[in-house]
Amino acid sequence: KKFTVGDYLAERLAQIGIRHHFVVPGDYNLILLDKLQAHPQLTEIGCANELNCSMAAEGYARANGASVCVVTFSVGAISAFNGTGSAYAENLPLILVSGGPNTNDASQFHILHHTLGNSDYTYQLEMAKKITCCAVAIPRAEEAPRLIDRAIRAAILSRKPCYIEIPTNLAGATCVRPGPISAVTEPIASDRDALKAACAAAADYLDGKLKPVILVGPKLRRAGAEKELLKLAEAMGCAVAVQPAAKGMFPEAHPQYVGTFWGQVSTDAADSIVHWADALICVGTIFNDYSTVGWTAVPDIPLMAAEIDHVTYPGAHFSRVRLSEFLEGLAADVTYNNNTMLEYNRLRPDPRQVHTAAPEDALTRKEVTRQVQGILTSNSTLFVETGDSWFNGIGLTLPAGAQFEIEMQWGHIGWSIPASFGYAMHFPTRRTIVMVGDGSFQVTAQEVSQMVRYKVPITILLINNRGYTIEVEIHDGSYNKIKNWDYALLVQAFNSTDGHAKGLLANTAGELVTALREAEEHKGGPTLIECTIDQDDCSKELITWGHFVASANARPPKGRHD
Numbered sequence: 001k002k003f004t005v006g007d008y009l010a011e012r013l014a015q016i017g018i019r020h021h022f023v024v025p026g027d028y029n030l031i032l033l034d035k036l037q038a039h040p041q042l043t044e045i046g047c048a049n050e051l052n053c054s055m056a057a058e059g060y061a062r063a064n065g066a067s068v069c070v071v072t073f074s075v076g077a078i079s080a081f082n083g084t085g086s087a088y089a090e091n092l093p094l095i096l097v098s099g100g101p102n103t104n105d106a107s108q109f110h111i112l113h114h115t116l117g118n119s120d121y122t123y124q125l126e127m128a129k130k131i132t133c134c135a136v137a138i139p140r141a142e143e144a145p146r147l148i149d150r151a152i153r154a155a156i157l158s159r160k161p162c163y164i165e166i167p168t169n170l171a172g173a174t175c176v177r178p179g180p181i182s183a184v185t186e187p188i189a190s191d192r193d194a195l196k197a198a199c200a201a202a203a204d205y206l207d208g209k210l211k212p213v214i215l216v217g218p219k220l221r222r223a224g225a226e227k228e229l230l231k232l233a234e235a236m237g238c239a240v241a242v243q244p245a246a247k248g249m250f251p252e253a254h255p256q257y258v259g260t261f262w263g264q265v266s267t268d269a270a271d272s273i274v275h276w277a278d279a280l281i282c283v284g285t286i287f288n289d290y291s292t293v294g295w296t297a298v299p300d301i302p303l304m305a306a307e308i309d310h311v312t313y314p315g316a317h318f319s320r321v322r323l324s325e326f327l328e329g330l331a332a333d334v335t336y337n338n339n340t341m342l343e344y345n346r347l348r349p350d351p352r353q354v355h356t357a358a359p360e361d362a363l364t365r366k367e368v369t370r371q372v373q374g375i376l377t378s379n380s381t382l383f384v385e386t387g388d389s390w391f392n393g394i395g396l397t398l399p400a401g402a403q404f405e406i407e408m409q410w411g412h413i414g415w416s417i418p419a420s421f422g423y424a425m426h427f428p429t430r431r432t433i434v435m436v437g438d439g440s441f442q443v444t445a446q447e448v449s450q451m452v453r454y455k456v457p458i459t460i461l462l463i464n465n466r467g468y469t470i471e472v473e474i475h476d477g478s479y480n481k482i483k484n485w486d487y488a489l490l491v492q493a494f495n496s497t498d499g500h501a502k503g504l505l506a507n508t509a510g511e512l513v514t515a516l517r518e519a520e521e522h523k524g525g526p527t528l529i530e531c532t533i534d535q536d537d538c539s540k541e542l543i544t545w546g547h548f549v550a551s552a553n554a555r556p557p558k559g560r561h562d
């Protein structure tokens with residue numbers, strides 16, 4: 001049996017641990033899809049459209065480490081660029097594969113379908129170069145091994161997406177079999193001298209500090225360094241706060257956990273201890289306008305920044321120092337200093353009294369959140385969507401083992417539906433729960449039909465506050481109103497004869513209790529629970545945060561004379 005370019009790609013994908021490939025077919029990629037489907041370790045997962053396909057791959061990469069999205073040229077890839085952008089912003093190695101025109105067409109100046117209508121088909125590769133760490137187009141079969149290996153290796157090493165374009169007449173062309181996968185996956189270790197120097201100098205630097213705090217950012221998990229961070233934290237004994245996008249990356253049951261540092265909308269007084277510190281060890285952090293509450297919460301104390309492949313702090317920079325090795329090395333060199341934990345234990349807020357609504361009470365945001373808290377277990381993964389769901393989710397406490405997924409850098413509304421679907425395809429036995437607003441749900445609702453088709457037991461809490469409330473709090477206008485849907489009935493429409501899905505409606509606290517119990521028992525597919533709340537029923541944090549983000553957006557342009 002002939003070994004082809006498509007087989008080469010399939011083998012490499014399987015060798016890096018991918019077991020599901022997310023696809024939307026198109027005549028430029030059909031032969032390629034045949035080759036991928038023929039691989040014994042790959043299972044093809046069809047999606048309703050390429051935006052959702054790329055977001056499903058983004059979610060799968062959160063669970064699996066790497067993922068692949070296979071689309072057709074131009075009409076497919078340009079939609080998939082959005083999930084690819086998310087993977088770039090969220091530091092996930094998503095491999096975007098697009099079918100491409102037959103290699104004979106360009107030189108004959110042929111006009112082809114799905115293209116812009118001229119004979120220059122290079123625009124897609126050029127666009128892909130901007131949103132990936134490596135973009136390649138295979139010009140002839142002989143170059144496929146080199147280019148495919150280069151793109152996949154780049155994605156794995158940098159935790160960024162890559163792009164591979166395979167012409168429709170090359171997928172089935174003869175190709176050599178791949179060499180050892182270590183040539184693609186072998187990580188780049190730290191430079192020994194730089195690592196030694198960095199750990200010793202950083203330990204010295206911290207010795208000179210009275211009150212250091214560790215702040216965990218979202219790139220910690222992407223760098224695979226959570227274990228080593230725990231070691232460093234316990235070697236120091238200091239307070240450990242997380243950024244909102246890093247929730248769940250440090251165990252919340254740990255005695256040194258002090259909550260989410262998010263400026264004025266921090267939890268558990270984390271901002272007090274961060275501001276009390278005289279040095280902040282920032283591990284994989286991202287200080288953007290959203291995580292700094294419109295630039296009002298940029299720490300003004302000396303920062304040590306430990307990144308995926310370098311370390312900097314006042315007076316020092318060390319290149320080629322891998323995050324996990326640096327944290328491990330520093331844990332061995334650093335002096336124990338628990339001053340910030342001693343102080344934090346004096347200012348730790350008392351547990352909040354949470355009001356339990358009566359069963360007949362109209363449902364409120366607070367009651368929805370209280371009930372979600374009640375169903376979280378070590379086997380739960382909570383996806384929170386852009387919107388007030390961010391704030392509702394950040395305020396929850398994760399039991400040991402529970403996971404949390406958020407897309408705060410890219411912030412594409414609708415991400416949570418396909419992303420949780422992709423995630424659950426890798427973790428079918430985890431209890432995946434989604435908190436999503438009505439506006440976001442309307443962007444990618446079709447993927448619920450794939451959850452039905454693949455019998456994925458996801459619980460979707462659709463918080464229906466009749467519109468784009470997060471936008472209302474930033475800046476209101478007619479555009480924040482949307483057409484209301486009958487969401488429970490929509491799920492019935494996807495469900496049709498399958499019977500794998502449940503669409504429920506909860507208007508009161510009691511109805512939500514019943515619906516969540518039904519969802520818990522329903523293992524054979526998704527359960528969507530539409531939770532109706534008042535359109536002005538939003539978190540106080542959203543109002544505060546929205547106010548400062550709006551004023552950050554409103555900063556006047558710097559004129560010549562200011």
Ligand SMILES: Cc1ncc(Cn2nnc(CCOP(=O)(O)OP(=O)(O)O)c2C)c(N)n1
Nearest residue numbers: 387388412413437438439440467468469470
């Ligand atoms: C793809 C994309 N398009 C537009 C936006 C801007 N945006 N951000 N949040 C929203 C509204 C979210 O509304 P919902 O999901 O209902 O959430 P709530 O805030 O809970 O009402 C928009 C329209 C966005 N974040 N992503």
Ligand SMILES: [Mg+2]
Nearest residue numbers: 437438439467
């Ligand atoms: Mg809404």
